Amino acid sequence: MLLERFRSAKRDEIASLRRAADSGLLPAAYTGRRPDFISALRSQLQVSCPSVVAEYKRASPSLGIICETIEVEDVVRQYAESGAAAISILTEEKYFQGSLQYLERAARARSVSNLSLPLLRKDFLFDPLQVQMTASTPASALLLIVRLTPDVALLRQLREKAESYGIQAVVEVFDANDLRLARESGARVIQVNARNLESLVVDRNACLALAKKFPPQTGETWIAASGIAHHQHLQKAADAGFHAVLVGSFLMKGGKPAKALTDLMKCDSIFVGE
Numbered sequence: 001m002l003l004e005r006f007r008s009a010k011r012d013e014i015a016s017l018r019r020a021a022d023s024g025l026l027p028a029a030y031t032g033r034r035p036d037f038i039s040a041l042r043s044q045l046q047v048s049c050p051s052v053v054a055e056y057k058r059a060s061p062s063l064g065i066i067c068e069t070i071e072v073e074d075v076v077r078q079y080a081e082s083g084a085a086a087i088s089i090l091t092e093e094k095y096f097q098g099s100l101q102y103l104e105r106a107a108r109a110r111s112v113s114n115l116s117l118p119l120l121r122k123d124f125l126f127d128p129l130q131v132q133m134t135a136s137t138p139a140s141a142l143l144l145i146v147r148l149t150p151d152v153a154l155l156r157q158l159r160e161k162a163e164s165y166g167i168q169a170v171v172e173v174f175d176a177n178d179l180r181l182a183r184e185s186g187a188r189v190i191q192v193n194a195r196n197l198e199s200l201v202v203d204r205n206a207c208l209a210l211a212k213k214f215p216p217q218t219g220e221t222w223i224a225a226s227g228i229a230h231h232q233h234l235q236k237a238a239d240a241g242f243h244a245v246l247v248g249s250f251l252m253k254g255g256k257p258a259k260a261l262t263d264l265m266k267c268d269s270i271f272v273g274e
Helices: 002-010 011-022 037-043 072-081 099-114 128-135 150-163 174-186 204-213 231-240 257-262
Strands: 051-055 084-091 118-120 143-144 166-175 190-194 221-225 246-247
Touching: 002 011, 002 257, 011 128, 037 084, 037 166, 037 221, 051 190, 051 257, 072 099, 072 166, 084 099, 099 221, 118 221, 128 150, 128 166, 128 190, 150 166, 150 174, 166 174, 166 231, 174 204, 190 204, 190 257, 204 231, 231 257
Parallel strands: 051 084, 051 246, 084 118, 118 143, 143 166, 166 190, 190 221, 221 246
Antiparallel strands: none
């Protein structure tokens, strides 16, 4: 099971965090400003085009190496100039060639360019110590996957711990049962992943159908993830009720993320966000 492989890959990291915590050596929480993730998504929402969370993604289990030639600083600037509402940074090392340091580097690039895009830490997080470690970075949001934390009490604990640091939790679901658990945990940001984590096949229709059958409730912000590669995909996501989409592979694979994002976001210019 792919998720179990991801969980296993984090065991050494969690053990290291536990030793650091026992020795009082975990880094202190970040004291700089964390731009509000939800507000950023809502402020760029358009009539026929959801906001885009653009991702820095070097590799993945489904595609292998995607792009190793562009540094995170360049990608942050390109995404900002091309209309991204927020930036997702993959920090998982074994399967996605990520690094926690990319968050720090992205924040520095953001500061130099006088940008305010919020950063999402995308990783496999299921232990409170991982949340505490995230708090030492400039991340405005982090990813929690219901399948990794199907215990509602734990999912709520992780979300509330993140929020205590001013970090918003993006809770990822794959089906109606996941959505039920996410809502029971009090999730405010729901991300629907169209990729089957066993077969790695993308089914965008199933993703859209979930939003139509169980539409976003008051106070929820919904993100569609995986398989976004055409302007029409954004329109269909908006029609289904999604407020944003998360796009990574499509933007990175050609080595020209700015052009890819510009082409993707050829949407109407009528804003409906806050």
